[in-house]
Structures are given as structure tokens and as C-alpha cells.
Amino acid sequence: MQYSQKVLDHFMKPHNIGKLENPDATATEGSPACGDQVSIYIKVNPETMVIDDIKFQSYGCASNIATASIITDMAKGKTLKEAKKISWKEAADALDGLPPVKMHCSVLAVDTLRKAIKEYEVKHHLAQKDKFSKDLIIDELKKVIYPKVGEDIITLKMVKYVGFLEGVAIIDVDIPKFDKYRDNIAEEIREHLEKFTEIKKIKITM
Amino acid sequence: MKRIYFDNCVTSKPAPEVIEAMLPYLKEKFYFPQNFVLEGSEIQNDLERFRKIIADSINSKSEEIHFTNGGTSANNLGIKGFLTENSDKGTHIITSVIDYPDLLTNAAFFEKSGFDITYLGSDQEGFLDLDELEAAIRDDTILFMTTMVNHVVGTVQPLTEIRRILDRSGHKIAFLVDAGQAYGRIPIDVKTMGIDLMSVSAHKIHGPQGVGALFQREGISLSPTKHGVNRIDNLETGGISIASLAGFAKAVELAFDNFNDNTSKIRQLSNYLLNKIEENIPHIILNGPRGEKRSPHNMNISFEYIEGEAIMMMLDLAGITVATGSACASQGLKPNYVLMALGRDHAQSHGSIKFTFSRYNTKKEIDYTVQKLTEVISELRSRSPLYNKEL
Numbered sequence: 001m002q003y004s005q006k007v008l009d010h011f012m013k014p015h016n017i018g019k020l021e022n023p024d025a026t027a028t029e030g031s032p033a034c035g036d037q038v039s040i041y042i043k044v045n046p047e048t049m050v051i052d053d054i055k056f057q058s059y060g061c062a063s064n065i066a067t068a069s070i071i072t073d074m075a076k077g078k079t080l081k082e083a084k085k086i087s088w089k090e091a092a093d094a095l096d097g098l099p100p101v102k103m104h105c106s107v108l109a110v111d112t113l114r115k116a117i118k119e120y121e122v123k124h125h126l127a128q129k130d131k132f133s134k135d136l137i138i139d140e141l142k143k144v145i146y147p148k149v150g151e152d153i154i155t156l157k158m159v160k161y162v163g164f165l166e167g168v169a170i171i172d173v174d175i176p177k178f179d180k181y182r183d184n185i186a187e188e189i190r191e192h193l194e195k196f197t198e199i200k201k202i203k204i205t206m
Numbered sequence: 207m208k209r210i211y212f213d214n215c216v217t218s219k220p221a222p223e224v225i226e227a228m229l230p231y232l233k234e235k236f237y238f239p240q241n242f243v244l245e246g247s248e249i250q251n252d253l254e255r256f257r258k259i260i261a262d263s264i265n266s267k268s269e270e271i272h273f274t275n276g277g278t279s280a281n282n283l284g285i286k287g288f289l290t291e292n293s294d295k296g297t298h299i300i301t302s303v304i305d306y307p308d309l310l311t312n313a314a315f316f317e318k319s320g321f322d323i324t325y326l327g328s329d330q331e332g333f334l335d336l337d338e339l340e341a342a343i344r345d346d347t348i349l350f351m352t353t354m355v356n357h358v359v360g361t362v363q364p365l366t367e368i369r370r371i372l373d374r375s376g377h378k379i380a381f382l383v384d385a386g387q388a389y390g391r392i393p394i395d396v397k398t399m400g401i402d403l404m405s406v407s408a409h410k411i412h413g414p415q416g417v418g419a420l421f422q423r424e425g426i427s428l429s430p431t432k433h434g435v436n437r438i439d440n441l442e443t444g445g446i447s448i449a450s451l452a453g454f455a456k457a458v459e460l461a462f463d464n465f466n467d468n469t470s471k472i473r474q475l476s477n478y479l480l481n482k483i484e485e486n487i488p489h490i491i492l493n494g495p496r497g498e499k500r501s502p503h504n505m506n507i508s509f510e511y512i513e514g515e516a517i518m519m520m521l522d523l524a525g526i527t528v529a530t531g532s533a534c535a536s537q538g539l540k541p542n543y544v545l546m547a548l549g550r551d552h553a554q555s556h557g558s559i560k561f562t563f564s565r566y567n568t569k570k571e572i573d574y575t576v577q578k579l580t581e582v583i584s585e586l587r588s589r590s591p592l593y594n595k596e597l
Contacts, residue, residue: 003519011519017589032553032592035513035533035541039591057591061515061534065589101539147539184539 003062004096010066015073020055025123027115030108034191036060038068038112042075044120049079056112063095063102067109070094080117080126086110092150100150104188107143107152132198134164140196141171144188147181158185167200169193175206182206210526210571214410214503215357215387215562220453221412227456228414231449238437238445249448253438256455260419263462264404265395272420273451274442277386277407280420281308283441284382284403287428288349289316292380296346302326302334304544306353306384308405313351322346330549331495332361336371343375350381354388358531358544358560359494360504362392369400380426386410390461391469391503402426408450412564413457417450468565473502475563475572480505482576487583493545493558506531508550508558511593512586517559520582526575531558553592 003011020026020041030037037060043053054076056068071091075083088106092098098106121127130136141162142154153159153173161172171189175182186204193202211219239253240246254268261268274280285308289299301313303325313323324342326334334352350372352363365383372379382403385394390411396404403426407418420441422428434443438451461468483490493506509517514530521528529535531542533556541555550558561575587593 008519008523011516012523014589028591032556033551035539035552035556037591057589059511059590059592060513061532062519064513064534065516102534181539 002099003066004098006070006094006096007063007066007098010069010095011062014056014058014065014069016055016069016076017057018055019057020053023055025116025120027112027119029112029115030060031191032059034188036064036105036108038064038108040068040072040112040116042116042120044080046124049081051075051078051080051083056109060108061102061105063098063105064108066095067091067098067106068112071106071109071113075113080120084114084117086113098150101147103150104143104145104147107145111143132196134162136196137162137164137169137171137193137199140192141189143192144185147184148179153185164199167198168203169199169201170203170205172205177206207525207574210567210575212561212563212567212575213527213529214564215560216529217409217415218412218564219566220409220414221457221460223460224413224453224456228449228453231452235448238448253448253451256451259455259458260406263394263458264389264406264421265397266421267424270396270421270424272422272441273439273446274405274418274420275446276416277384277405277410277418278308279442280405280407280418281306281384282312283428283431284405284420284422285309285312285316285349285351286431287441288380288382288403288426289321290431291427291429292348293321295378296344296348297321298324298344298347299349299351300324300326300339300342300347301351302328303547304328304332304334304353304356304358305351306357306386309351309353309382309384328544328547331499332356332359332493332544332548333495333499334363334368336364336367339368340371340374343372343379345377347375347379350379351384352382353384353386354394355385355392355501355504356494356544357387358542359506359548360387360501361494362388362499362501365399365401373400387501387504390458390465391472391501393465396421396423403428408454408457411457411461412566414447414450414453416447417454419454469502471565472563472567475567475569476502476505476561478569479561479563479572479576480507482572483507483579486576486580491550491554493548493550503563505561505563506558507561508545508554509583510554510557511590512583513556514558516586517557517579517582520586521559521575521578524578524582526578529560529562531560532556 023041028039039057088110091106163170237245239250380402389406402423404421409415489510491508514532515534518530545555
């Protein structure tokens with residue numbers, strides 16, 4: 001069995017599962033085509049900025065459900081500022097680890113939480129929408145996990161070049177031809193970048 | 207409760223009689239065959255008996271059977287041996303996008319070394335397009351390879367019709383069949399089906415792991431692919447576990463002595479599962495054909511709005527082993543290529559569960575499984591944002 005007991009516990013009996021009536025903010029990340037999708041709903045106390053209530057729904061595998069469950073536990077009762085800082089590594093640690101090939105699940109859960117917080121902040125004029133830039137592309141690539149080791153491709157220095165010019169994003173990735181995750185990485189990069197309306201074309205060289 | 211096993215297409219539990227048949231060769235009869243020496247001659251005779259049992263089960267001659275170290279070894283010997291020996295006659299091979307990885311990885315290997323490969327498509331039920339096959343045949347086509355029973359959706363390819371098409375070409379095209387899933391589950395007659403090379407495996411029919419056989423029709427020549435000492439088989443050189451071969455022969459006897467009873471029992475079980483699921487669970491898609499054109503042991507169903515690894519895990523924790531076509535459970539994190547070729551979308555492929563049966567499964571096990579499955583599907587759908595949105 002590759003999953004820890006804690007993953008299995010959260011998978012079988014997830015905490016904070018379901019939808020919130022009249023949430024203050026919601027976010028959905030992933031898609032059925034990618035194999036996992038998470039929706040997070042939050043209620044925030046406008047005075048203290050504390051997340052009073054949080055729920056999630058998940059279309060995904062055991063680790064997807066478990067990471068969404070633990071991350072909602074971790075965020076509940078925290079201020080938006082604190083909750084934003086929860087990292088996918090902390091989420092994975094709280095589950096007593098995840099198999100490397102499943103690390104992207106915790107990235108998705110954390111990402112969805114951050115999106116929900118951002119939505120709240122933008123709605124209440126506490127923050128502005130992120131301005132599109134090359135840095136945003138790099139931030140997005142930090143969510144692409146190399147399944148063999150369970151680290152992101154930026155930290156692993158697999159991304160040799162990132163460029164953005166006239167709507168074209170150019171990403172150069174160093175990954176061997178025979179690597180079984182080669183297509184998967186390219187697909188993941190596309191999925192992550194396609195959501196930016198500013199990007200008209202994605203060129204990936206490997 | 208005893209574990210319920212529905213993953214018999216990957217490997218199956220060795221029959222108790224098989225283990226019994228193996229034991230003497232692990233204890234006192236540990237010899238390799240050798241002429242003129244008492245013990246070695248006895249082993250030689252035993253091996254000939256095993257060979258005949260396997261040959262009879264597919265209506266071939268004993269001399270046409272090679273023992274191998276498993277089904278993949280048989281496929282490699284058949285494909286590599288044939289292409290190496292016959293490349294002067296042509297370099298075009300035809301296979302399909304839904305074939306077993308043994309065939310596809312070999313095709314990719316030969317493509318790199320200069321062979322030309324045509325990959326046929328499949329219809330929505332997993333049948334090859336025979337018009338496409340006929341159109342793909344060229345003067346330099348020397349080999350057609352197919353998987354008799356598809357390993358994912360259980361579709362049985364019409365081999366006799368395929369042979370007729372190959373013969374219409376006017377020149378000799380060798381017909382290689384991977385029968386890993388078909389053997390012991392649907393009748394195979396290499397003569398009437400016109401098969402030239404065929405691989406089978408012991409552990410998929412309650413025999414031991416690590417042995418199989420290659421049928422090589424008389425007149426089809428193969429180059430050796432594994433060079434070494436000739437102990438048991440002139441092409442599969444080196445040792446082959448004789449205990450395992452004894453177990454293999456016993457497994458074949460058990461499967462074929464009551465062939466009709468065994469296979470009709472398995473078909474009843476798989477149909478029973480499908481009926482029960484259709485009665486109890488909405489929003490499902492059957493992958494592959496219904497009825498007799500499907501191997502009796504295979505049932506592959508997509509459960510919409512949810513993901514297969516989660517279904518598989520929950521069933522696993524309830525003591526039931528199944529398989530899934532979800533990318534999350536695959537080695538390369540990709541949705542199952544056969545289901546995608548059948549026109550399923552990503553989500554339908556991710557949500558697929560494969561149940562494969564053996565004669566040791568029971569109706570009671572299926573009742574329990576459907577009960578658990580109904581709970582699991584309903585639980586996971588209640589968690590899914592897609593299900594709520596749709597309904």
C-alpha cells in the first residue's frame with residue numbers, strides 16, 4: 001500500500017465535504033480531463049478576516065480527496081493571510097507524506113484554496129487581480145510536479161527558459177526523451193497555462 | 207471475509223491441483239531432460255506429455271509448441287524471431303492502436319530499426335476495421351499482429367475473417383496472435399483460424415507465473431532471439447522451470463477438460479454483474495461489446511462523474527480487487543489508451559473499472575461487490591462537483 005493511514009482516513013471519511021450555502025468566495029481548479037477537479041467554498045468573518053467555515057467537493061483520486069480534506073482542516077480558523085501561506089508540502093506532511101506521483105494532488109488543493117482567498121480579497125478590494133507577466137508563468141510552472149520525485153519542475157531546475165512575447169509563451173524543459181512522464185509534463189504545462197487569456201499560444205520545447 | 211479477486215486478466219490464483227502437480231519437480235524430480243540417463247529421460251518424457259497437452263488444447267502438433275518463460279517471452283520470440291528471419295521478404299507490419307503492449311512496444315522497436323508499421327483503428331466496441339486492414343495490405347507486408355481478446359475491454363477479434371483477408375492479398379502474410387486473454391476462455395483452433403504464431407501464458411489460467419508457450423506453425427521460420435544453451439527449447443534457450451511447465455500442463459487440463467462448463471459459468475457471472483450494476487447504478491457506460499462477441503471473463507464499465515482510482519481504492523478497502531483505466535492509477539499518468547481509442551473521453555476513461563473473472567468467483571461475491579460498489583459510487587458522487595452540477 002502506497003498511501004499512509006492518514007491519507008486513507010481522510011479519503012474514507014473526508015472532513016468539510018460538501019457545498020456551502022451562500023459562500024463568500026469559491027474557486028474551482030483542475031478539470032475532469034486532467035483527472036482531478038476540486039471546488040472550495042469559504043465563509044470569512046469580515047472583521048477578523050478569519051475563515052469561519054470552509055467546504056470542498058472533489059472529482060478525483062484518493063489523494064486528491066485526502067489533500068482537499070486536510071487543507072480545509074488546516075485553513076479553518078486561520079486568517080486569510082495565514083491560510084494563504086499553507087504550502088502543498090505542509091499539506092503533504094500533514095498527511096504523513098504522499099507518494100511522489102501523487103504530489104500534484106496537494107498542489108491542486110492548495111492552489112484552489114489560494115484562488116478562493118484571492119477571489120474574496122478582490123471582491124472586497126483587499127487585493128487586485130494578478131497582473132499578467134512572465135513571473136506569473138513561472139509561478140504557475142511551480143505547480144507542475146515531476147511525478148518521479150514529487151517536486152515541481154522549477155525547483156528541480158528542469159525549466160531552462162521561459163519567454164513571453166506577443167501572446168506566445170515559450171517554455172524549454174530539460175527532460176530525457178525516454179522519460180515516461182515526458183508527455184505528462186508537457187500536458188500539465190499546457191493545462192496550467194491555458195487558463196491565461198493573455199497566452200494565445202504555448203510552445204514547449206523538450 | 208476472504209478477499210474477492212476480480213483482476214484475473216493480470217494474473218490468477220494457481221489452482222491447488224497445479225501446485226500439487228509442480229511439487230515433485232521441486233523435490234525429487236529436479237533434473238533437466240537428458241538422453242540415455244534414467245532421470246533425464248523421464249523428464250524428457252514428462253516434457254513431451256506437457257507439450258502434447260498444450261498442443262491438443264489449440265489443435266496443433268506437439269512439434270509446433272515452444273515452451274517459453276512467459277507470455278511476453280513468447281510474443282518477443284514470435285515477433286523478433288519472425289521479423290529477423292524474414293525481413294528480406296518485406297518490411298511492412300500491420301497491427302492496431304488497441305493491441306497489447308507486447309505487440310505495440312515491439313512494433314515501436316522495429317519502426318526504429320527501419321520497418322514500416324500501419325496501426326489500424328478500432329470502432330467504439332473495440333473491433334478492428336477490416337476494410338482498413340484490407341486497404342493497408344501492401345506487397346511488402348509480411349506480418350499482421352493482433353490481440354485475440356482485447357486486454358482492456360474483452361472484445362474478441364474475428365480471426366477467421368482476418369485470415370481470409372490476409373490470404374486475399376495473394377502473398378504470404380504471417381498472422382501472429384496474442385492469445386494471453388483468450389486462451390482457456392474462448393475456443394482456439396490454430397488450424398481453422400489460420401494462425402501462424404500465437405502466444406499463451408500459464409498464470410492467466412490458474413497456472414504458475416513465469417511460463418508460457420509460443421505456437422509456431424510448421425513452415426514458418428524464426429531466428430533465435432536468445433542465444434545460449436539448448437536445455438528445454440531450441441529457441442527459448444537456457445533453463446525453463448520444469449515444475450512450472452508441469453503446473454502449466456495441469457492448468458491447461460483443468461481449463462480444457464471442462465471447457466464449456468468453465469466458460470459458461472464465467473459468462474454467467476460476468477453477465478450477472480453487468481445486470482446487477484445496470485439495475486442498481488445509474489449513469490454507467492459499458493466499454494466493449496455486449497454478449498458473445500466479448501470474452502466471458504471481462505466486464506469493463508465507466509461510472510460517470512467520478513474517478514476510477516478512488517473507486518478502486520474504496521473497493522480495495524472493502525476487500526475487493528479490481529482494476530481501473532484512470533490516469534491516476536497508471537504508470538505514466540495517462541488515461542487508458544484502449545478506452546481513448548474506442549472514443550471514450552478522458553473523464554469516461556478515468557472513471558472506468560475493469561472486473562475480470564475466473565471459475566473460482568461466485569455469485570455471492572458478486573452480490574457483495576455490487577452492494578459495496580453501489581455504496582462507493584453513491585458516496586463518491588456525493589463528493590463530486592460534476593455530479594451535483596449535472597443533476
